[in-house]
Amino acid sequence: MSKTATVGRKVPDLCLDATGDQRICLKDLRGKHVVLYFYPKDMTPGCTIESVDFQSQLAKFKRAGAVVLGISRDSVASHERFRTKEGLRFDLLSDPEERACAMFDVIREKNMYGKKVIGIERSTFLIDADGELVREWRKVKVAGHVDEVLEAVRST
Numbered sequence: 760m761s762k763t764a765t766v767g768r769k770v771p772d773l774c775l776d777a778t779g780d781q782r783i784c785l786k787d788l789r790g791k792h793v794v795l796y797f798y799p800k801d802m803t804p805g806c807t808i809e810s811v812d813f814q815s816q817l818a819k820f821k822r823a824g825a826v827v828l829g830i831s832r833d834s835v836a837s838h839e840r841f842r843t844k845e846g847l848r849f850d851l852l853s854d855p856e857e858r859a860c861a862m863f864d865v866i867r868e869k870n871m872y873g874k875k876v877i878g879i880e881r882s883t884f885l886i887d888a889d890g891e892l893v894r895e896w897r898k899v900k901v902a903g904h905v906d907e908v909l910e911a912v913r914s915t
Contacts, residue, residue, distance in 0.1 A: 764863045769890045773859055775830070775852040778838050783828065783852060785890065792825035792912050793886040796899075797865045799879045801833045801841035801851075805901055809881070812905040814847050824888070825912045830854050831879060865897075883908055887915055 764770045774784040785793065796813065798806040813820075813827050820827050827849045833841075838851035852859065860866050860879060867880040881901075885894040885908065894911050896904065 762862060764884065764892050766892050766895055768892060770886050770892050771862060773862060775854055775859060776835050777828075777850045777852045778835060778842055779850060781850070783850060785886070788826055788886075789890050790888050792823065792888055792915060794820065794825055794827045794883065794908055794912065795830060795859075795863070795886065796827070796881075796883040796908075797830050797860065797863065797879050798881055800831060801837045802844070805881070806831070807841075807845060809899075809901045809904065810841070810847055811845055812901065813849065814845070816905050816909055817849060819909055820912060823909070823912045828852055830859050832857060832860070863895075885911055885915065 762771050770785055772784060772786040774782055777783045798809055800806055810829055817827060829851045832855050835853045838853060842851060854860055857866060863884055865880050865882045866877060869876055869878050881899040883896040883899055884892060887893045893915055
């Protein structure tokens with residue numbers, strides 16, 4: 760099986776260290792929809808707004824049978840500080856080796872303050888209860904994004 764996530768195909772299994780002193784594996788989440796959102800960095804303005812938006816709709820995602828997980832290259836310790844500061848009640852996964860980033864092809868060259876950098880392109884992926892990737896959003900603009908993802912979960 761390919762190690763790349765492709766819409767219409769089962770997502771390869773992946774296990775990453777996460778907040779709450781745990782290791783989360785995609786295969787263990789079968790039976791639930793999984794919303795994976797990749798963001799560039801803890802405690803930055805856009806990433807904070809996006810994470811808080813997911814938190815504000817978390818109860819609706821849960822009622823729709825979905826688990827929300829955020830992923831960045833930050834450490835678990837950084838994620839724990841971010842979760843505490845922003846009151847996030849969902850897990851954040853640490854991907855310092857960029858295994859998930861590579862699987863979902865989210866690493867891009869970006870222009871930051873006139874300087875070219877390599878980083879995570881804000882992206883979200885919806886995996887159905889059978890483990891199939893059913894939707895992807897790339898180059899995400901934060902405003903209104905969480906509502907769009909919630910609607911997709913409800914219609915899947």
